[in-house]
Amino acid sequence: MANQNGKMYGLTILSPIIDDPKIKVSHDSALRMFLQNMPRHSHSPFANVSGTHICRLVVMDDVVFVGSPAKEEHLKSKYLVFNSNLYGGLDAYLEEMAGKIPDVVDNIWSHCVGYPGAADPKAFAAYMKKCQIETTFFFADVNDKTVEQTLRALQTKVEFTAFIEQNQGRSPAQLQREFAAFWERVRRLPLPPAGARELGTGQAAGA
Amino acid sequence: MPKLNLFDIQGFVARGYTFPCASYLLVEILDHQAGREFVRRVTGRVTNAEPWDNKPPSTLNIGFTWKGLRKLGLPDATLLSFPDEFYQGMRARNRILGDIGRNGPENWEPVWKEDIHVWLAVYAESAQELARRCDEMKRFMQETGGARLLYTQPAAAVRIDGEPTTKEHFGYTDGFGNPDYEGVERDTIPGQGKLTPDGKWAPLATGEFILGYPDEARELPACPVPYLLGINGTYMAYRKLHQNVASFREYLAEKGKQYHGGADKLAAKFVGRWQDGTPLELSPDRADPKLVQDQSRNTNFVYGQDPGGARCPIGSHIRRANPRDAFGFNGELVNRRRIMRRGMPYGEYTPEDQPARDQDDHGIVFMSLGASLFRQFEFVQQQWISYGNDARLGSDKDLLVGCHSDGRDKFVVQGTADPGNMPFICGGLPDFVELRGGEYFFLPSLTALRLIADGAVDPR
Numbered sequence: 001m002a003n004q005n006g007k008m009y010g011l012t013i014l015s016p017i018i019d020d021p022k023i024k025v026s027h028d029s030a031l032r033m034f035l036q037n038m039p040r041h042s043h044s045p046f047a048n049v050s051g052t053h054i055c056r057l058v059v060m061d062d063v064v065f066v067g068s069p070a071k072e073e074h075l076k077s078k079y080l081v082f083n084s085n086l087y088g089g090l091d092a093y094l095e096e097m098a099g100k101i102p103d104v105v106d107n108i109w110s111h112c113v114g115y116p117g118a119a120d121p122k123a124f125a126a127y128m129k130k131c132q133i134e135t136t137f138f139f140a141d142v143n144d145k146t147v148e149q150t151l152r153a154l155q156t157k158v159e160f161t162a163f164i165e166q167n168q169g170r171s172p173a174q175l176q177r178e179f180a181a182f183w184e185r186v187r188r189l190p191l192p193p194a195g196a197r198e199l200g201t202g203q204a205a206g207a
Numbered sequence: 208m209p210k211l212n213l214f215d216i217q218g219f220v221a222r223g224y225t226f227p228c229a230s231y232l233l234v235e236i237l238d239h240q241a242g243r244e245f246v247r248r249v250t251g252r253v254t255n256a257e258p259w260d261n262k263p264p265s266t267l268n269i270g271f272t273w274k275g276l277r278k279l280g281l282p283d284a285t286l287l288s289f290p291d292e293f294y295q296g297m298r299a300r301n302r303i304l305g306d307i308g309r310n311g312p313e314n315w316e317p318v319w320k321e322d323i324h325v326w327l328a329v330y331a332e333s334a335q336e337l338a339r340r341c342d343e344m345k346r347f348m349q350e351t352g353g354a355r356l357l358y359t360q361p362a363a364a365v366r367i368d369g370e371p372t373t374k375e376h377f378g379y380t381d382g383f384g385n386p387d388y389e390g391v392e393r394d395t396i397p398g399q400g401k402l403t404p405d406g407k408w409a410p411l412a413t414g415e416f417i418l419g420y421p422d423e424a425r426e427l428p429a430c431p432v433p434y435l436l437g438i439n440g441t442y443m444a445y446r447k448l449h450q451n452v453a454s455f456r457e458y459l460a461e462k463g464k465q466y467h468g469g470a471d472k473l474a475a476k477f478v479g480r481w482q483d484g485t486p487l488e489l490s491p492d493r494a495d496p497k498l499v500q501d502q503s504r505n506t507n508f509v510y511g512q513d514p515g516g517a518r519c520p521i522g523s524h525i526r527r528a529n530p531r532d533a534f535g536f537n538g539e540l541v542n543r544r545r546i547m548r549r550g551m552p553y554g555e556y557t558p559e560d561q562p563a564r565d566q567d568d569h570g571i572v573f574m575s576l577g578a579s580l581f582r583q584f585e586f587v588q589q590q591w592i593s594y595g596n597d598a599r600l601g602s603d604k605d606l607l608v609g610c611h612s613d614g615r616d617k618f619v620v621q622g623t624a625d626p627g628n629m630p631f632i633c634g635g636l637p638d639f640v641e642l643r644g645g646e647y648f649f650l651p652s653l654t655a656l657r658l659i660a661d662g663a664v665d666p667r
Contacts, residue, residue, distance in 0.1 A: 161617065161619075161632060162634070164632050165617060165632040165633075165634035166634075168465065168631060168632060169465050
């Protein structure tokens with residue numbers, strides 16, 4: 001199915017935003033303000049949801065009329081679009097989201113019609129799946145690997161490049177010794193946080 | 208195929224001059240009326256693109272910054288019709304271009320903080336003729352009272368044993384190949400245009416380099432209004448690139464000792480050509496002077512058989528600046544990203560056997576022409592020179608002209624198991640080249656110059 005490629009899942013959810021003419025700040029404005037100020041990269045709350053490779057939240061007001069001969073059409077509602085490229089199963093992912101970042105989830109989806117709250121992760125997952133549409137095509141950039149595997153691979157690449165630069169030309173015996181020391185060091189390195197921009201120390205082996 | 212109006216296009220746009228010396232004058236317009244009189248006087252001397260029966264002793268060409276066009280009193284509706292990047296100028300585009308750290312505008316030469324309005328380029332066969340032509344320009348400034356000379360940038364071919372050469376200060380033969388495009392009266396040189404599906408070379412669409420003609424997307428490039436102001440004109444990025452000759456030589460000597468192929472081969476791996484100009488892709492093991500001299504071969508190569516960069520490294524300078532077919536799709540991804548280069552060294556050349564100094568005033572004036580600064584020059588500079596993702600090189604930058612101010616950048620020489628061509632990593636790159644200033648200019652047609660001089664630019 002088009003939502004999945006190996007263990008990677010391309011999730012698309014369109015949640016209708018509440019239209020309430022009686023309140024002072026409309027739900028779509030309030031939602032935009034919240035999303036605009038949400039931290040990014042390694043500080044993004046979604047970095048705490050372990051399966052998230054990349055995700056995006058967009059407020060969609062309407063479809064754009066591109067001029068004749070196109071037909072002028074309008075959506076029945078404003079929508080919150082949630083895209084996520086995630087690793088693993090959908091239910092577990094959504095339940096983890098409700099469990100790990102319930103305040104953020106409430107702050108976002110409480111502006112949407114029929115939202116049950118994050119307190120019951122199963123109800124939240126069921127709600128999200130009701131709003132799901134099929135993803136026909138999504139960004140394939142991680143070779144079916146988990147977030148941790150990807151971060152570890154990038155970190156290892158940076159470290160290994162530095163190792164080669166510092167040890168190229170050494171004798172086989174010395175190289176083997178240096179490599180063993182390098183590997184002992186690198187395998188103990190803490191995993192860089194999801195969304196981190198600096199992935200390696202680039203230190204000499206054993207340093 | 209369009210027939211180009213060679214009487215109307217500036218000569219500098221249509222061809223690379225091969226004079227031994229040049230001066231680039233940076234000029235401020237003082238007053239719009241007197242300034243237009245200055246432009247009128249200059250326009251009468253501008254060299255167009257007509258073929259030469261006899262090579263003239265010198266040439267003159269002109270370009271304007273957006274501020275210069277405003278100072279000359281062009282209407283607002285015209286000024287607002289120019290592209291954003293031209294309006295902003297190179298200084299304001301520095302983050303996009305990767306001109307940060309030592310290359311940041313705060314470290315540029317003082318003249319680049321002045322109001323630069325006009326660029327005049329004089330090329331000449333001798334120093335005397337060059338001085339005569341520059342004096343004439345200064346006289347026009349004084350007599351009209353419309354302009355003031357801010358800065359003169361001298362430039363000259365590097366002389367070795369007294370003879371002008373096509374070398375630059377690091378010792379590489381420069382200036383191979385510029386994109387072929389339709390309408391230029393010369394035989395298509397293989398390797399210089401675009402690849403066709405059957406693997407042959409064809410000229411690019413004229414509109415990639417000159418405004419007013421269809422481009423590779425079969426569209427007219429964005430043109431200021433009125434159309435007559437834009438047609439037969441083009442844009443130029445001008446960059447003064449200082450070369451740290453001592454740093455380059457020391458780094459090459461040090462790494463050359465560690466690299467199995469030796470320093471000469473490593474120098475070739477940096478650029479994608481041996482220092483004499485032999486393309487590495489065609490001759491990976493040695494320089495070949497016969498190949499360099501052969502116009503049908505010296506730019507006639509592709510990277511399709513070398514996807515891993517074992518012959519010509521993926522990050523080498525010429526492979527970055529023009530990846531040819533390296534990104535697949537038969538080379539079609541690069542056809543909208545080509546730049547026309549016009550370069551000229553400045554400063555004294557330090558012979559190989561003499562100690563060089565970084566601080567000596569030597570480098571290259573790099574000029575890039577094209578119909579869109581944003582789509583061509585800026586894209587190449589941002590994505591292919593200052594970044595490596597398209598080539599699967601992560602954040603690696605171009606070894607030679609990339610800004611390596613944090614000292615942590617590296618260059619990867621891909622290789623094979625062959626002992627003479629082993630892979631090698633060059634780490635701790637210093638800044639070999641430093642940007643000392645630059646700007647974007649519009650190089651109008653002769654017709655447009657007369658419209659500007661007469662105050663007759665009418666966007667309605």
